[in-house]
Amino acid sequence: MADKLKITLVKSTIGAVPKNRKTVEALGLRKVNKTVEMPDNAAIRGMIQRVRHLVKVEEI
Structure with a gap:
């Protein structure tokens, strides 16, 4: 991994x-084509x- x-x-x-919207927001994504870096774990x-x-x- x-x-x-x-x-x-x-x-x-x-x-x-709506559940998917909340999940996207929880990932830190607000607008289309925006990128975030998150740790690679089971929750993410x-x-x-x-x-x-x-x-x-x-994967980075």
Whole structure:
């Protein structure tokens, strides 16, 4: 596993399920094409799995 993950919001949350919106917000993503670096752990991986159709993930 990588040390950190680079997570980018690539699709808007406008039509998304409210639970998915909250998950994206909890990841620290507010606007489309914004990127955050998060630690690579099971909790973050689970959040990414929940909204995998909205984000792009790269291992650093």
